[in-house]
Amino acid sequence: xxxxxxxxxxxxxxxxxxxxxxxxxxxxxxxxxxxxxxxxxxxxxxxxxxxxxxxxxxxxxxxxxxxxxxxxxxxxxxxxxxxxxxxxxxxxxxxxxxxxxxxxxxxxxxxxxxxxxxxxxxxxxxxxxxxxxxxxxxxxxxxxxxxxxxxxxxxxxxxxxxxxxxxxxxxxxxxxxxxxxxxxxxxxxxxxxxxxxxxxxxxxxxxxxxxxxxxxxxxxxxxxxxxxxxxxxxxxxxxxxxxxxxxxxxxxxxxxxxxxxxxxxxxxxxxxxxxxxxxxxxxxxxxxxxxxxxxxxxxxxxxxxxxxxxxxxxxxxxxxxxxxxxxxxxxxx
Amino acid sequence: xxxxxxxxxxxxxxxxxxxxxxxxxxxxxxxxxxxxxxxxxxxxxxxxxxxxxxxxxxxxxxxxxxxxxxxxxxxxxxxxxxxxxxxxxxxxxxxxxxxxxxxxxxxxxxxxxxxxxxxxxxxxxxxxxxxxxxxxxxxxxxxxxxxxxxxxxxxxxxxxxxxxxxxxxxxxxxxxxxxxxxxxxxxxxxxxxxxxxxxxxxxxxxxxxxxxxxxxxxxxxxxxxxxxxxxxxxxxxxxxxxxxxxxxxxxxxxxxxxxxxxxxxxxxxxxxxxxxxxxxxxxxxxxxxxxxxxxxxxxxxxxxxxxxxxxxxxxxxxxxxx
Numbered sequence: 001x002x003x004x005x006x007x008x009x010x011x012x013x014x015x016x017x018x019x020x021x022x023x024x025x026x027x028x029x030x031x032x033x034x035x036x037x038x039x040x041x042x043x044x045x046x047x048x049x050x051x052x053x054x055x056x057x058x059x060x061x062x063x064x065x066x067x068x069x070x071x072x073x074x075x076x077x078x079x080x081x082x083x084x085x086x087x088x089x090x091x092x093x094x095x096x097x098x099x100x101x102x103x104x105x106x107x108x109x110x111x112x113x114x115x116x117x118x119x120x121x122x123x124x125x126x127x128x129x130x131x132x133x134x135x136x137x138x139x140x141x142x143x144x145x146x147x148x149x150x151x152x153x154x155x156x157x158x159x160x161x162x163x164x165x166x167x168x169x170x171x172x173x174x175x176x177x178x179x180x181x182x183x184x185x186x187x188x189x190x191x192x193x194x195x196x197x198x199x200x201x202x203x204x205x206x207x208x209x210x211x212x213x214x215x216x217x218x219x220x221x222x223x224x225x226x227x228x229x230x231x232x233x234x235x236x237x238x239x240x241x242x243x244x245x246x247x248x249x250x251x252x253x254x255x256x257x258x259x260x261x262x263x264x265x266x267x268x269x270x271x272x273x274x275x276x277x278x279x280x281x282x283x284x285x286x287x288x289x290x291x292x293x294x295x296x297x298x299x300x301x302x303x304x305x306x307x308x309x310x311x312x313x314x315x316x317x318x319x320x321x322x323x324x325x326x327x328x329x330x331x332x333x
Numbered sequence: 334x335x336x337x338x339x340x341x342x343x344x345x346x347x348x349x350x351x352x353x354x355x356x357x358x359x360x361x362x363x364x365x366x367x368x369x370x371x372x373x374x375x376x377x378x379x380x381x382x383x384x385x386x387x388x389x390x391x392x393x394x395x396x397x398x399x400x401x402x403x404x405x406x407x408x409x410x411x412x413x414x415x416x417x418x419x420x421x422x423x424x425x426x427x428x429x430x431x432x433x434x435x436x437x438x439x440x441x442x443x444x445x446x447x448x449x450x451x452x453x454x455x456x457x458x459x460x461x462x463x464x465x466x467x468x469x470x471x472x473x474x475x476x477x478x479x480x481x482x483x484x485x486x487x488x489x490x491x492x493x494x495x496x497x498x499x500x501x502x503x504x505x506x507x508x509x510x511x512x513x514x515x516x517x518x519x520x521x522x523x524x525x526x527x528x529x530x531x532x533x534x535x536x537x538x539x540x541x542x543x544x545x546x547x548x549x550x551x552x553x554x555x556x557x558x559x560x561x562x563x564x565x566x567x568x569x570x571x572x573x574x575x576x577x578x579x580x581x582x583x584x585x586x587x588x589x590x591x592x593x594x595x596x597x598x599x600x601x602x603x604x605x606x607x608x609x610x611x612x613x614x615x616x617x618x619x620x621x622x623x624x625x626x627x628x629x630x631x632x633x634x635x636x637x638x639x640x641x642x643x644x645x646x647x648x649x650x651x652x653x654x655x
Contacts, residue, residue, distance in 0.1 A: 025465055061465060067495055072454050072488035079458015079472075082443065083393060085465060087458075102485070106448050107455065115436040115444065116427030117650035151651050175653040203655070250655050 004193040006186045009161040010050045010126075013168035014088065016197040018058050021086060024172060026051055027064040027073060028090025028126075035065040047092050048128060048187055070100035074125065078108040078177075081123040086172060091127040094181060095141045108177040109152030123177040124168075130183040130221055130271065131308045131319050140308035140315075142220070145272040147179045148248040148281070154178045154202055155249040159223035161191035163246060166200035173199065183221045203250035207259070211239030214265040214329050217256055217282055218244060222269045225322040229329065232322075240329065248278050256282060257290045264295035267328045269320050274305035296332035301325050336547075338612045344386060344543060345607070346621050348378040348600055350411060351402040353629045355574070358401075358418065361633060362578045368420050371432045374402035376573035379599035380505050381406035383546035384473060384566075387554055393441045393459035393472040395452030398433050400445025403475050409437040415632035421639040428642040429650070449510075450483025452476060453502060457489050460498035460557075471557040472500040479510020481524045490531040490563070499557035501550065502528060502565040505540060507572040512584045528565035540568030541599040544606065571597045 004012070018024045032055040033044025045052025055063040066073050070091060077089035091097065097104070104125065111119040129142040147155045154176055158164035164182070171178040208223060209230040218226035223244045230240035241259050245252055260266050266286055270279035283298045301320045309315050336344070355375040361367055374381070377399075385394065385406035396403040404414055409425060417424030418432045425437050436444035443459060446452050456474035463470040476486055481504050493500050504524045508515050521527040528535040534556070538545040546568050553564040571593040575582045582590070607613040 023465075025461075064461075064496065067491060069488040069492055071485045072457065072492040075451075075454020075485060075489065076458040076461055076492060079395070079443065079455035080461045080465075081458070082438065082455070083459045083462040085462050102448055102451070103454055107446075107451065111436075111444070112653065113650045114426065114430045114434045115438070116425065116429050118426070119436065119438055120653055154652070154655075176655075 001192040001194055003190050004161055005188055005190050006158070006161040006164050006182070007048070007050055007188065009165035009193045010168055010182065011052060011054070012193070013165045013172070014051065014054060015057065017169060017172040018054065018062065020197070023084060024086045024088065025062045025064060025080070026054065026088045026090070027066055027077060029066055029068050029092055031090055032060065032063050032065045035060065046090065048184065050126070051090070070096050071103060074100040074103035075107065077123050077125070078103045078121060081108065081121045081177070082111055082119050086122045088124045088126055088172060091125055093139045094127040094129045094143055095138050097143060097146070104153070104177070104179070105150055109150050112176070113152060120175045121177050122175045124171045124180055125178070126180045126182065128184050129181045130185055131303070131315055133184045134310070134312060134315065136310040137307035142181070142271040143273070144179070144181050144248060145276055145278045145281070148278055152177065153249060154247060156180045156202065156247050157220040158182065158246065159186070159220050159244050161189060161193050163200055163206070165193055166198050167246065169197055170199040170202060174202070181220065185221055200246065202247045203252050204246065205252035205255040206244045206246055207241060207255070208244050209240055209242040211241040211263065213239045213263055214267060214333065215241045215243060215256070215259040215263045216325070216329070217266065217268045217279070218242060219248065219270060219278065222271055222320065225325055226269060229322050229326045233326070233329065238329070238333065251282070253285055253289070257286060260286055260290050261293045264293055265332050266294065267299045267301065267325065267332070269301040269325050271303060271320060274302045277302055299328040299332055301328050341607045341613050342617060342621065344382055345603060345613070345618055346625065347382045347406050348543070348603060349621055349625045350628070351378045351381065351405050352600055353625050354401055354405060354411065357629050357633060359574060359578060366637070367418060369431055370577045371418065372399040372577050373574040374399050376593065376597070376599070377505055377507055377540065377570045378402055379543040379603065380503070380540045380546055380568045380570055381475070383543050384503050384550045386547055387551055388441070388471070388473070390441055391468070392470045393443055393456065395443045395456040395459070395472070395474045396445045397452060397475055397477055397480065398445060398447050398449070399477070400435055401432070404435050404437065404442055404445065407442045408440045409435065409442055411628060412632045412635055413437070415636040416639055419636040419639070420641060421636055422642040422646065423639050427646060427650070429646070450476065450480040450485045453486045453489035456500050457493050457498050460493065460500035461496065463499050464496070469558050470499070471554050473503055474500065475503050475505060477510060478504065478506040478508070478515035478519055478524060479513070481527070482518060490528060490533070490565070493563035494532045497560070497562040499560065500563045501553035501557055502563065504528070504565065504567045506567055506569045509572060509576065511576045523567060525565060525567035528567070533563045533565055535565035535567065537567045537569070540570035541597050541602055543599060543603050570599065
């Protein structure tokens, strides 16, 4: 099997689905990178290169460069999804949801329920998250906790190239609106990725390390930190089980509870937020449903309750990292 | 364009249906039996009717919080609408949407929309579907004078011009956004002028004149169907009722609505125009009046007698599959 980057895996998923279904269209800022310049077509291929090359195969009618107009991108995507297309709309940075939340939050997420089950909105919003890019407060956030709290949306957080491809294909084929969050610092990570199309169902967590002593729930880039710490602690015969939910809505709570029932200890590492984070939500669910299985307090490893800072020394301290995770694990053993 | 007498009768039936629907809701709402808020369209019937007159079922419209008229003009079932407004299970949205979210995708009605300025960005999406599929359908967005100031509307107009989308932006200027006058809140001299600045043809018409609106709509729809891109219409009309039912309207001069009903009633204007032309007789219109009244009566009694949603409906229809 070929080794491919997260970026290439996503690109393959898009190409597969566009070949398979003429209703799949891509829209966003610079997705062909961009229209109307004096130089080459597809110079960018998406701001982070994920859509590179697609315009040559599928044309400007289906790989649609838009103005910088996030509300209209998301509204247009919602409108074309409810009338039969399967749009993949790119929101360059998840931070920009501040200027386009309404079409996602009040429109697409609610159509099905509000219209009595008669609408379907097969919309995918691809967006990027993550601190560590030295991009400061308005280009570095990971607000998947906000999306997770909205009924009607599905929220996907691929942590590796293999999952990225299978989850994106599932997202495009899914008939509900999906928020697909790609971590900026994962684009160049590699994994073995099949050439053919495959789907990973939503609501099925992956166990990336097995262990009997403590459960760590981690998402997106944090899964890599969790795996790193698990591998390191193995030398001390501390067996860490790492659970990657892969989707926060739907959430595979069964797998998390099964793991906690085995280990009796739970640590969550989450980049989303200090307050009302996905980690806090999962901790509450575990406390509600598996309290008697716990042998120690639940620990949360989170960013501080601050915007993402710019200076590298501050940003590095902001990111929930392996050192803090390891300390949290040791504190409850 | 000269319409046939059958077409004139069809237009009259639609306008009359909207008027009676709204006037009846005004009365029914006073009984306290309609949950929540309703926003009546009476006074603006000529606009919805004329704009939707040449649309087919597969064409799309996006509406506003004041959406009953658009829904009726686009062919939504009047009984289903009444059931929905009363919050009944058999309503168009199963009682989960209500007045502000009436939608009927089978009739190309993308929904009333309780977010002011919500429709244009959805309508350009429907227009994109048409463009990608090459099916020659068109999409219309309805927006009020209040909504015309929203950023989403500006973004939608620019996107439609950039992508040359088959859509028509209809701005219904009824003089008020909620309680604030359009003369105060719309900074530009006209909404049509502002739309034109985005690079599309835009016309201002008298929204109480069915024929003026119809001519403008026909031109915009033809342009969109022929792949020539978007256009805009500003239709000026009046709101016979308050922003919402229960609105005391103290921001309006005491005789304003009475004067409007006397001098700017699109329905009596239409009646005069078509009977004077000799194409339609007063008797034919009176027959329609009676049929419409009977239909609204039966829709109301049906809605009053109908069952509310089952409690289990609370949890259905959030996702297709989860």
